[in-house]
Amino acid sequence: MQLRGRLTGAQRRALDELLPLYSxxxxxxxxxxQLFGRSAPLGIEIGFGTGDALIHWATAQPDWNLLGVEIYPPGIGALLNRIEEDGVENVRIVQGRAEDVVEKVLSRASVAEVRIFFPDPWPKKRHHKRRLIQPAFVERLMGRMAVNGELHFATDWEPYALWATGVFAGFPELAPVEAANAQDLRPPTRFEQRGHRLGHQIFEFQFKKQG
Ligand SMILES: C[S@@+](CC[C@H](N)C(=O)[O-])C[C@H]1O[C@@H](n2cnc3c(N)ncnc32)[C@H](O)[C@@H]1O
Known part of the structure; x- marks a missing residue:
């Protein structure tokens, strides 16, 4: 278990009692x-925060198996509580760095859809290397995505949008697709709402992996 600081009592209970059941x-x-008890298309959300978008996805597409990847224990605890309260059956969690999880946990061509909403923008130049969207990470992700798999990425940080545009351009197999309505993909997430409060534009990227 990683750092557990600033957990509420409910989150701590969820991590103790529910995480073993859903991770x-x-x-x-x-x-x-085996994990989900059925075969179904696999979707993953990376950095789900408190899990609002993932619960929305699970409810909208109950016929999909959904895996959330997150490092932040309070967020994982919050999602576990929602899973229990809402009786959600098609979500499981991997606690860990997405870079490692993609490498170690996901098998080749197994993922039908990847969603990454408002990852940490790391605005300072010396921290850009910490951004999730890096050529090596996207390369690894491409190997795990099925043909015709979709990638959805959103950010409210314009310099990150420009950065991501440059990284994604290095992957010609990622064909831009007509953007679905953001409201269909997710309720405004916590960090999306923050972006709105700050008057930031939201940048949406949607691709289909070809070949
Ligand atoms: C800015 S928050 C956005 C959370 C949520 N998607 C939203 O829109 O409200 C970024 C999230 O990504 C998680 N995160 C950061 N680096 C990560 C990594 N390497 N692997 C998995 N999750 C990560 C953080 O713990 C945090 O919950």
Missing amino acids: ANSEVLLDAA
């Missing part, structure tokens, strides 16, 4: 049919 091993290749 996948972050060190072992995923057997999705």
Whole structure:
């Protein structure tokens, strides 16, 4: 278990009691049919925060298996509580860095859709190397995505949008697709709402992986 500071009592209970029921091993290749108890298209959300968008996705597409990847224990606790309260059956969690999870947990061509909403923007130049969207990470992700798999990415930080445009341009197999309505993909997330409060524009990227 990573850092558990600033957990509410409910989050702590959820991590203790529910995480073992809903989590996948972050060190072992995923057997999705075994973890979810059925075969279904696999979607992943990376950095789900408190999980609002993931709960929305799970409810909108109950016939999909959805895996949330997150490092932040209070967020994981919050999602676990929503899973329990709402009786959500098609979400599982991997606690770990997305870079490692994509490498170790996901098998080749297994992921039908990836969603990454408002990742940490790391605005200072010396921190740009910490941004999630990096050529090596996207390369790894491409290997795990199925043909015709979709990638959705959103940010409210314009310099990150420009950065991501440059990174995604290095992957010609990512064909831009007509943007779905953001409201269909997610309720405004916590960090999206913050972006709105700050008067930021929201930048949406949607791709289909070809070939
Ligand atoms: C700015 S928050 C956005 C949360 C949520 N998607 C939203 O829109 O409200 C970024 C989230 O990504 C998580 N995160 C940061 N780096 C990560 C990584 N390497 N792997 C997985 N999650 C990560 C953080 O813990 C945090 O919850």
